[in-house]
Structures are given as C-alpha cells and as structure tokens.
Amino acid sequence: MSLDNFWRRHRTLRAALRNLSFTAGILILASVVLVALSAPWLFPGDPLDMVGMPALWPGEDPAFPLGTDSLGRDVAAGLAHGARVSLLVGVSAAGIGLLIGTAIGAAAGYSGGWVDDLLVRVTELFQTVPAFLLVIVLVSIREPSAPAIAVAIGVASWPTVARLVRAQFRSLRSADFVAAALVSGARPSRIILRHILPNALPPIVVTTSVMVANAILTEAGLSFLNLGDPNLVSWGSMIGDGRQLLRTAWYLTALPGAAIALTVMSINLAGDGLNDVLNPRSGSH
Amino acid sequence: MSLAYRTGRSLRRTLVQAVPTILGIVILCFLLLQLMPGDVADVLAGESGAATEETLAAIRSRAGLDDPILLQLGRYLWRVAQLDLGYSTRFGTPVSQLILERLPNTLVLMLAALGLALGLGIIAGSVMAIHAGRWPDRVLQVVVLFFYSTPGFWIGLMAIVLFSVKLGWLPSGGSMTIGIAPTGLDFLRDRLPYLVLPALAMASFFIAVYARLTRATMLEVLQQDYIRTAVAKGLSPLVIRMRHALRNALIPVTTVAGMHLGNLLGGAVVVETVFSWPGMGRLALEAVTGRDFNVLLGVLLLSSMLVILTNAAVDLLQAWIDPRTDLS
Numbered sequence: 001m002s003l004d005n006f007w008r009r010h011r012t013l014r015a016a017l018r019n020l021s022f023t024a025g026i027l028i029l030a031s032v033v034l035v036a037l038s039a040p041w042l043f044p045g046d047p048l049d050m051v052g053m054p055a056l057w058p059g060e061d062p063a064f065p066l067g068t069d070s071l072g073r074d075v076a077a078g079l080a081h082g083a084r085v086s087l088l089v090g091v092s093a094a095g096i097g098l099l100i101g102t103a104i105g106a107a108a109g110y111s112g113g114w115v116d117d118l119l120v121r122v123t124e125l126f127q128t129v130p131a132f133l134l135v136i137v138l139v140s141i142r143e144p145s146a147p148a149i150a151v152a153i154g155v156a157s158w159p160t161v162a163r164l165v166r167a168q169f170r171s172l173r174s175a176d177f178v179a180a181a182l183v184s185g186a187r188p189s190r191i192i193l194r195h196i197l198p199n200a201l202p203p204i205v206v207t208t209s210v211m212v213a214n215a216i217l218t219e220a221g222l223s224f225l226n227l228g229d230p231n232l233v234s235w236g237s238m239i240g241d242g243r244q245l246l247r248t249a250w251y252l253t254a255l256p257g258a259a260i261a262l263t264v265m266s267i268n269l270a271g272d273g274l275n276d277v278l279n280p281r282s283g284s285h
Numbered sequence: 286m287s288l289a290y291r292t293g294r295s296l297r298r299t300l301v302q303a304v305p306t307i308l309g310i311v312i313l314c315f316l317l318l319q320l321m322p323g324d325v326a327d328v329l330a331g332e333s334g335a336a337t338e339e340t341l342a343a344i345r346s347r348a349g350l351d352d353p354i355l356l357q358l359g360r361y362l363w364r365v366a367q368l369d370l371g372y373s374t375r376f377g378t379p380v381s382q383l384i385l386e387r388l389p390n391t392l393v394l395m396l397a398a399l400g401l402a403l404g405l406g407i408i409a410g411s412v413m414a415i416h417a418g419r420w421p422d423r424v425l426q427v428v429v430l431f432f433y434s435t436p437g438f439w440i441g442l443m444a445i446v447l448f449s450v451k452l453g454w455l456p457s458g459g460s461m462t463i464g465i466a467p468t469g470l471d472f473l474r475d476r477l478p479y480l481v482l483p484a485l486a487m488a489s490f491f492i493a494v495y496a497r498l499t500r501a502t503m504l505e506v507l508q509q510d511y512i513r514t515a516v517a518k519g520l521s522p523l524v525i526r527m528r529h530a531l532r533n534a535l536i537p538v539t540t541v542a543g544m545h546l547g548n549l550l551g552g553a554v555v556v557e558t559v560f561s562w563p564g565m566g567r568l569a570l571e572a573v574t575g576r577d578f579n580v581l582l583g584v585l586l587l588s589s590m591l592v593i594l595t596n597a598a599v600d601l602l603q604a605w606i607d608p609r610t611d612l613s
Binding site: 124125127130132141227236265 | 305430431433442490550584592
C-alpha cells in the first residue's frame with residue numbers, strides 16, 4: 001500500500017517544514033520577549049496615563065501609531081507593557097503548576113499503594129472542579145495582584161502535570177537501572193531526583209510550553225473580567241476596556257487579542273517543535 | 286458482555302467514584318471560602334451606607350457566620366445532602382432557586398459547545414489525517430493552531446463585530462427575544478441564533494484540542510496491521526477510514542473530552558459575560574463581587590456535579606464504542 005511510501009517520501013520535507021515553524025515560533029517569541037523587556041525604554045511613563053485624544057484609530061495620529069483608547073491612553077504603550085505582565089504571569093504560573101504537579105505525580109507514582117490512591121483521588125478532584133472558577137475563587141481570596149494571580153493559575157493547573165509525571169514514574173520505577181540503584185543502597189530521594197526525574201523530563205519539558213500558553217490565556221480571561229491586577233495594564237484588561245467601544249472602535253479589542261494569539265501561537269509552535277525533538281516517537285507527527 | 290450489562294457496570298463505577306469526589310469538592314470549596322477576607326455582613330453594611338457593630342453582629346449570627354468552622358462545615362454538608370444549598374444573603378432568595386434558574390441556560394450552552402467542539406474537531410482531525418502532508422492538512426493545521434492559541438472570548442468578541450455589527454446576521458447578546466413567548470418550532474427558531482456565537486466562543490479552543498488529537502491518533506491507527514488487512518481485503522477507502530480507523534481513533538478522543546469538561550465549563554464564566562448569557566457563570570462572577578459565599582459554593586459544587594454527570598455520559602458512550610473498556 002502506498003501509505004508507507006508516502007511517509008517515507010515526505011519525511012524529510014515535513015521535518016524541514018516542522019523546523020521552519022519551530023524557527024518561526026522561536027523568532028516571534030523572542031521578539032515579544034524583546035518588546036516586553038524594552039517596554040520601559042520604548043514607552044517610558046505609566047501606560048495607564050492619558051496622553052492624547054481619546055479613541056484615535058490606528059494611523060490617525062502619527063504620535064500614536066496604534067491609536068488611543070477611550071481614555072486617551074496609548075495602545076502601543078499598553079501592548080508593550082502588557083507583554084511584561086502576560087509573559088511574567090504565564091511563566092511563573094506554569095512554574096508553580098509544574099512544581100506542584102511534579103511533586104504530587106512523583107510521590108504518587110513512586111510510592112504506589114494508598115499514597116498513590118489518595119493522590120490520584122485529589123488529582124481527579126482538582127480536575128473535576130472547573131479550573132477557571134477555581135482560579136476566580138483563589139484570586140478573590142486576596143487583593144488581586146500579579147503574583148497572587150500566578151499562584152492561583154498554578155494551583156488550578158497542576159493536575160495535567162501530575163498525571164503525566166505519575167505515569168512516567170510508574171513505568172520508570174520498574175526499570176532495571178532503578179532496581180540497580182535500589183540494590184546499591186541509594187536513598188529514595190536520590191533515586192527520585194538523580195535517576196528517575198532526569199529520564200522523565202522530556203515530556204515534562206514539552207508540557208511546560210502548553211502550561212505557559214494556557215496560563216497566558218487564563219490570565220487574559222481573568223483581567224478581561226476585571227479581576228486582574230488593577231495597577232497593571234495587561235492584554236486581557238485592554239480587551240475588557242475596549243469592549244465598551246466594540247461597535248465603533250473594535251481595534252481596541254482586536255489589537256490586544258491579536259497580541260495574545262501571536263504570543264501563544266509562537267509558544268505552541270516552539271513547543272510542537274520541541275516535542276518532535278524530545279519525543280520523536282510521540283503521535284503528534 | 287451485553288450492552289446492558291456494560292452500561293450497568295459503568296454506571297455503578299461512576300457512582301462509586303462520584304460520591305467521594307463530590308464530598309471532597311464540598312470540603313475543598315468550603316475551606317477555600319473560609320480564607321476569604323470580608324463576609325456578607327461587610328458587603329451589606331457597605332451597600333446600605335452605614336451599620337453599627339450590633340447590626341453587623343446580628344447579620345452574622347443570623348447567617349451562622351460566627352459559629353466554629355467545623356460546625357459550619359458540618360451544617361453545610363448536612364444541608365447539601367438534603368439538596369439545600371443555603372440562602373443567598375445578597376439576592377435574598379434560596380441559592381438552589383437562584384442556580385436552578387440559571388442552570389438550564391448553562392447546560393444548553395455547555396452541551397452545544399461540547400457537541401460543536403467534538404463534531405468540528407473530529408471532522409477537522411480526520412480530514413487532516415486522511416490528507417496528511419497535503420494542502421487540506423496544511424490549511425487546517427494553521428486554522429487549528431489559531432483556535433488553539435486564541436482566547437475563546439476574544440473570538441466571541443470579534444465574531445460579534447463581524448456577524449452582529451457589520452453583517453447583522455446574529456444577535457450580539459442575550460439568550461432569547463424579549464417580549465415574545467413562541468412555542469414549538471418557533472421557539473427553536475428564536476433561541477438558536479442566540480446560541481451560535483456563545484457556543485462557538487466556548488468551543489473554539491476545544492475544537493483545536495480534539496482536532497489535534499484526532500489527527501494524531503488516526504495517523505497512528507492508519508499504520509496498524511489491521512488497516513493493511515482491510516485494504517488487502519479490498520474494502521472501500523471510505524469504509525476503512527470511517528469504520529476501522531475513525532472508530533478506533535475516537536476512544537482517546539472521548540477520554541480526553543471527559544478530562545476537559547471542567548475546563549470547558551470554566552470558560553462559561555467569560556463567555557457568558559461577553560454575550561450577556563444568563564447562566565451560572567455570570568452568577569458566579571456576581572457572587573464573587575458580592576462576596577456571597579453560599580452562591581459561589583453552590584455554583585462551584587453544581588458545576589462540578591455537572592462535570593461528573595457529563596463524564597458518566599461520556600463513559601457510557603465509550604462503553605458503547607469500545608466493548609473492551611470495562612475489561613481493563
């Protein structure tokens with residue numbers, strides 16, 4: 001049948017294209033990071049300050065290439081400063097989620113028995129609760145601030161990681177090199193950290209990109225609902241503000257949304273490329 | 286094993302798993318809400334402008350807020366067991382009544398979004414897998430990546446601009462035309478246009494999830510030996526793709542669909558806000574700003590139960606698709 005042939009013929013071509021999209025993802029992500037880092041120099045001053053005529057369309061006034069919002073705030077400045085919040089919250093939330101998920105997944109997968117049963121139950125419980133509702137509850141516990149939001153998103157997003165890590169640990173626990181380490185008298189903490197975890201890393205690394213992407217989307221939703229940090233401009237809050245002028249000045253909603261889409265897309269492209277390199281046998285290709 | 290037997294087993298297993306989960310969720314939510322600063326008494330006092338310490342204390346003791354936490358939890362668990370979700374201090378009505386008013390709307394939205402996500406996702410995924418590497422696959426991959434990377438509520442807002450403001454095809458918010466009470470087919474004809482955009486906004490991310498998954502699993506299945514056998518038998522490509530490949534590829538898709546239900550329902554909060562859809566999500570948001578713990582607890586609990594129930598339905602679906610499910 002021609003299917004096998006088809007695969008063989010196109011493998012190199014596909015690999016090159018894959019590489020192309022991976023490179024594109026990295027390049028876009030790098031420019032977003034660059035804009036985020038240089039925002040204080042590119043757009044000095046508070047992006048929440050009113051600086052011009054309200055509701056200027058992009059291109060209407062050369063001083064504000066991307067226009068101004070209903071209060072006369074510079075949209076370009078908002079986007080640049082918003083990139084800082086989105087990336088920072090996204091990365092730290094993913095970090096917190098990874099930490100919790102890895103710890104719980106490792107404990108469950110390594111211990112087995114009742115510890116495993118209990119932790120699986122807890123994981124299922126957190127997976128059943130609608131994640132976004134949980135984030136909202138957690139954020140409203142304190143005054144909303146960027147760190148609190150990162151913690152909340154991290155706490156609501158760990159179950160995926162925990163399931164993954166648990167599966168990895170369960171299969172690696174019965175591997176020969178783990179048995180050898182056990183026989184040679186290594187302590188469990190050493191076995192977990194030095195022997196199993198490094199081997200379980202590739203899928204965890206790939207999940208990181210998905211976690212960051214989803215954390216950015218969640219943060220956008222939160223600040224869209226006005227539950228974000230009121231002292232910081234973020235892409236989500238810009239969409240929320242722009243929504244009031246949706247009928248007349250839809251660019252106020254479109255631009256920050258496009259920024260989110262572009263950033264998250266670049267992270268996903270990079271993650272897919274990473275997946276192909278780290279997990280060549282996975283089903284995604 | 287007969288289908289009826291499998292169905293029964295699947296239901297029993299779900300029930301055994303559901304009870305501790307529900308209990309755990311109630312306890313979790315209750316503990317979380319204990320951590321919240323300020324209570325209903327503060328909010329009511331703030332809204333009425335002024336209140337003495339005595340009034341505050343009276344409100345608190347009427348709501349049982351100054352009892353020991355364990356007692357409050359025990360009381361709450363007991364009431365939940367009797368399906369009594371408490372009284373909303375802010376809205377002045379029983380929580381169950383508040384939620385029941387909103388539940389059908391959210392249920393309709395969730396099922397529409399889930400159906401849309403599964404339907405479009407599986408179709409897109411199989412088309413991509415069948416044309417892997419050729420232009421339909423490439424084009425769809427870009428579209429899917431876009432949906433996978435874009436906040437659903439933003440897609441909803443942009444859809445309002447295009448379909449409501451510019452083209453005038455669909456309403457931009459609400460769930461029905463106010464002032465008329467149509468019946469039968471007219472009822473559907475009135476409601477459906479209101480449902481399209483919110484369901485699409487809620488489903489967009491999950492369309493992408495299921496499309497990616499269907500594509501990956503179907504590509505894997507298409508390389509299996511039994512597909513080669515089917516080809517050698519001379520079966521038509523359509524039969525091979527639908528009956529042999531797609532059916533087997535659906536098993537992981539339904540499993541993942543069950544895992545994502547919680548996230549899907551969570552999206553309702555934002556989407557309902559965008560489209561002024563009178564559902565539980567908006568109620569939850571109102572409860573947060575009003576610090577109405579009973580309502581928030583109720584929404585959290587009921588949406589979790591909704592997830593568990595839909596999961597059970599997905600389990601049944603899976604037992605039907607794959608007779609091996611129960612043996613493992």
